[in-house]
Amino acid sequence: MVPKDLLMKMFYYLRLTREAESRIERVLYRQGKIVGGVYVGRGQEAIGVGSAIQLRPDDVVAPSHRDMSVFLIRGIPLKQIMAQYMGRKTGVTGGKDGNMHMGDIRRHVIAFPSHMADTVPVAAGCALAFKRRGEDRVAVCYFGDGATSRADWHEGLNFAAVQRLPIVYICNNNQYAYSTPLWRQMAVPNVADRAINYGIPGEIVDGNDVLAVYEATARAVERARRGEGPTLLECKTFRMTGHSAHDDAFYVPKELFEEWAKKDPIARLSEYLTARGIATEAELRDVEARVLREVDEAIAWAEQSPYPDPEECLEGVYAPPA
Amino acid sequence: MPVLTYLEAIRQGLWEEMERDERVFLLGEDIGVYGGAFKVTEGFLERFGEERVIDTPISEAAIVGAAIGAALVGLRPVAEMQFIDFISIAFDQLTNFAAKCRYRWGAGVPIVVRGPCGGGVHGGPFHSQNVEAYFFHTPGLKIVEPATPYDAKGLIKAAIRDEDPVLYFEHKYLYRRIRGEVPEGDYIVPIGKADIKRLGRDVTILTYGWMLHKSLEAAEIVAQEGIEVEVVDLRTLLPLDDETILSSVAKTGRAVIVHEDTRTGGIAGEIAMRINERIFEYLEAPVVRVTAPDTPIPFSPPLEEFFLPQVEEIVQAVRWVANY
Numbered sequence: 281m282v283p284k285d286l287l288m289k290m291f292y293y294l295r296l297t298r299e300a301e302s303r304i305e306r307v308l309y310r311q312g313k314i315v316g317g318v319y320v321g322r323g324q325e326a327i328g329v330g331s332a333i334q335l336r337p338d339d340v341v342a343p344s345h346r347d348m349s350v351f352l353i354r355g356i357p358l359k360q361i362m363a364q365y366m367g368r369k370t371g372v373t374g375g376k377d378g379n380m381h382m383g384d385i386r387r388h389v390i391a392f393p394s395h396m397a398d399t400v401p402v403a404a405g406c407a408l409a410f411k412r413r414g415e416d417r418v419a420v421c422y423f424g425d426g427a428t429s430r431a432d433w434h435e436g437l438n439f440a441a442v443q444r445l446p447i448v449y450i451c452n453n454n455q456y457a458y459s460t461p462l463w464r465q466m467a468v469p470n471v472a473d474r475a476i477n478y479g480i481p482g483e484i485v486d487g488n489d490v491l492a493v494y495e496a497t498a499r500a501v502e503r504a505r506r507g508e509g510p511t512l513l514e515c516k517t518f519r520m521t522g523h524s525a526h527d528d529a530f531y532v533p534k535e536l537f538e539e540w541a542k543k544d545p546i547a548r549l550s551e552y553l554t555a556r557g558i559a560t561e562a563e564l565r566d567v568e569a570r571v572l573r574e575v576d577e578a579i580a581w582a583e584q585s586p587y588p589d590p591e592e593c594l595e596g597v598y599a600p601p602a
Numbered sequence: 603m604p605v606l607t608y609l610e611a612i613r614q615g616l617w618e619e620m621e622r623d624e625r626v627f628l629l630g631e632d633i634g635v636y637g638g639a640f641k642v643t644e645g646f647l648e649r650f651g652e653e654r655v656i657d658t659p660i661s662e663a664a665i666v667g668a669a670i671g672a673a674l675v676g677l678r679p680v681a682e683m684q685f686i687d688f689i690s691i692a693f694d695q696l697t698n699f700a701a702k703c704r705y706r707w708g709a710g711v712p713i714v715v716r717g718p719c720g721g722g723v724h725g726g727p728f729h730s731q732n733v734e735a736y737f738f739h740t741p742g743l744k745i746v747e748p749a750t751p752y753d754a755k756g757l758i759k760a761a762i763r764d765e766d767p768v769l770y771f772e773h774k775y776l777y778r779r780i781r782g783e784v785p786e787g788d789y790i791v792p793i794g795k796a797d798i799k800r801l802g803r804d805v806t807i808l809t810y811g812w813m814l815h816k817s818l819e820a821a822e823i824v825a826q827e828g829i830e831v832e833v834v835d836l837r838t839l840l841p842l843d844d845e846t847i848l849s850s851v852a853k854t855g856r857a858v859i860v861h862e863d864t865r866t867g868g869i870a871g872e873i874a875m876r877i878n879e880r881i882f883e884y885l886e887a888p889v890v891r892v893t894a895p896d897t898p899i900p901f902s903p904p905l906e907e908f909f910l911p912q913v914e915e916i917v918q919a920v921r922w923v924a925n926y
């Protein structure tokens with residue numbers, strides 16, 4: 281049984297992620313306050329929350345572009361994330377990069393380049409270093425279904441498998457890559473089916489059930505820490521938005537949205553909590569109130585933050601002289 | 603004559619080539635049902651069908667590799683990179699396979715790889731790059747980058763008809779911002795030919811892409827001061843049109859090279875060297891370049907603006923060589 285405080289923490293992060301991204305996508309972006317594009321993980325929040333919440337602070341995570349919850353769980357302050365989306369100096373990358381293109385090496389969060397699947401071999405390299413130094417740390421690498429079409433993905437998995445590295449690969453299979461449906465992306469029905477090529481376990485998980493993600497990740501992480509090598513988890517889910525804020529997803533059949541709305545991961549957890557008497561409605565409302573307050577504060581802070589000075593463009597290409 | 607946007611001109615050129623030649627087909631990510639991330643190929647799937655408008659997996663190496671294969675056996679593929687930044691994934695296929703086939707074993711690879719390049723839209727380090735210099739160094743490739751709707755249409759047609767691999771870079775900032783007259787029906791703009799977009803006798807600006815428009819603005823400003831700038835739009839970056847470049851610079855004796863790409867290893871260095879080697883005695887001033895600094899292209903507006911060459915910088919460079 282997952283203890284109540286952990287369940288409540290999951291609920292908090294699910295709600296925080298949803299609220300933060302909804303504000304970014306549906307309010308701030310429309311108000312013209314966001315710089316550049318916006319990609320959110322609405323409906324997919326359970327994947328990041330259920331997995332990242334159990335990791336140790338010294339484990340490495342390599343989130344992809346729909347894994348806001350992973351950044352939050354790793355302790356990157358929401359206000360700095362908001363500032364990042366607004367191109368401010370106080371943002372996670374100081375304005376050098378935007379939106380979820382961010383990382384924090386002190387918190388062991390690897391920033392992804394846009395190029396899908398580039399992090400897959402890189403995360404394997406982190407795991408290689410852990411193994412070589414005899415540390416029981418793991419790397420957790422996230423990506424979408426479409427990313428698994430890239431050579432770097434296949435090379436990375438094969439490398440990790442051959443070296444039996446302590447790594448967990450987590451796919452959010454939201455059934456689309458931009459406008460491209462899964463069946464045009466791959467000729468196997470499941471991303472997990474790809475694992476057999478590399479001689480590692482591949483497991484299909486209900487990606488809209490935070491507890492299922494939690495448990496599957498726990499098994500894979502234990503395996504990795506025991507030195508038994510990588511696992512590929514395929515979390516089945518659905519992208520409840522367009523690819524980005526400017527995409528109305530005309531190519532997605534409406535029925536699919538309706539069907540998946542019923543499987544909303546947040547509604548599922550709150551039902552679980554109340555139906556079993558683990559938490560009261562009032563307790564959940566308190567979490568909601570806290571989330572709203574925190575998001576409001578973060579946005580206000582970000583909006584008051586300065587933009588970087590133009591000359592900062594020139595800084596940080598190389599290490600400062602010793 | 604009809605007035606089209608830069609984007610519409612590319613689309614029209616592609617469309618006419620698809621109609622003209624059965625062998626021409628398109629492949630890329632989200633180009634069919636969605637019509638492309640920037641909608642360049644909107645309507646193509648409906649008109650030409652799935653056999654000729656292929657939505658691919660996210661596999662740039664396979665997109666370009668498959669294009670090469672199809673070209674080797676008689677088709678005319680046009681591959682789209684959703685953003686040109688992703689062409690890095692196909693680097694090996696382009697620089698080792700496509701570029702060296704003819705030289706090694708006499709097999710031509712008539713492919714076009716096209717996609718949106720350039721900054722100005724706060725796309726950040728991976729949706730804004732100019733990648734020409736990576737490929738400029740590779741004999742066997744051709745590189746074009748139109749700046750006007752007329753050239754965009756004429757160059758896409760020339761690229762498709764070319765017997766060798768052509769990289770066709772379209773500047774995303776120009777897509778819907780630049781309009782111009784485009785003849786209906788067939789014409790080509792030859793690869794390897796620069797174009798003088800403004801005549802002048804005092805200073806030559808050599809440029810391409812978005813920077814053509816900034817250079818024309820700069821030329822307008824210094825004209826008020828009596829400096830007559832000749833603006834050469836390179837259009838083709840590989841092979842460079844030495845004749846047009848050198849004759850213009852020999853005439854004016856002063857050259858400013860402007861590119862949006864970063865400085866070190868950018869093509870301005872090569873152009874300056876050719877001027878130096880061939881027409882040094884004609885020069886009245888050192889050759890000067892205006893480029894982006896040697897950093898990745900940053901995301902935040904003030905940083906990106908600092909990074910991108912601005913009209914004022916071009917004006918100052920022109921004044922400097924004019925008064926040297």
Ligand SMILES: Cc1ncc(C[n+]2csc(CCOP(=O)(O)OP(=O)(O)O)c2C)c(N)n1
Pocket residue numbers: 346394395396423424425426427428430452454456457458519631660662684688691
């Ligand atoms: C190598 C590469 N090609 C193209 C793109 C443009 N692009 C950005 S997201 C995306 C779709 C990604 O699909 P998927 O991996 O399923 O992730 P999702 O967005 O569905 O979470 C594409 C094609 C990219 N980022 N990287």
Ligand SMILES: [Mg+2]
Pocket residue numbers: 424425426452453454455456457458
């Ligand atoms: Mg997907």
